[in-house]
Amino acid sequence: MINDDKVIDNLDDLEAFLISVESGLLGLQNVAGVAMATQNSTGRHFVAVLDDKHQLLLGHWVTEEVFNTGQELVRNGPKRPH
Incomplete structure (x- = not known):
């Protein structure tokens, strides 16, 4: 499921999203990783x-x-404490 409500347009928002995933704030189960990807049909990145x-x-x-510019941040994880 891709959230169409918001487009992450800066590294601070990307880092905040990663922190929320890592800290469990989103309530997701069985999280194994985070990656940058491209939707095949449209070429949009997510x-x-x-x-x-x-x-x-x-x-x-x-x-x-x-x-x-955010691929290293996704690969290495956020620097800010959560």
């Missing part, structure tokens, strides 16, 4: 929260800039 079977639990659209 940050994906995946379960232990690599199925999409939650996604948020991201801008092209956040997709290009």
Whole structure:
């Protein structure tokens, strides 16, 4: 499920989203990882929260800039404490 309500358009919002996933604030079950992805049919980029079977639990659209500059943040995790 991709949340169409909001597009993450800066690294601070991306980091806040990652912290909320890691801290359990979103109430997601079986979270195994987070990745940047591209929707095949439209080419739009999103940050994906995946379960232990690599199925999409939650996604948020991201801008092209956040997709290009936020990959290290997604790979290494947020620096701010949660």
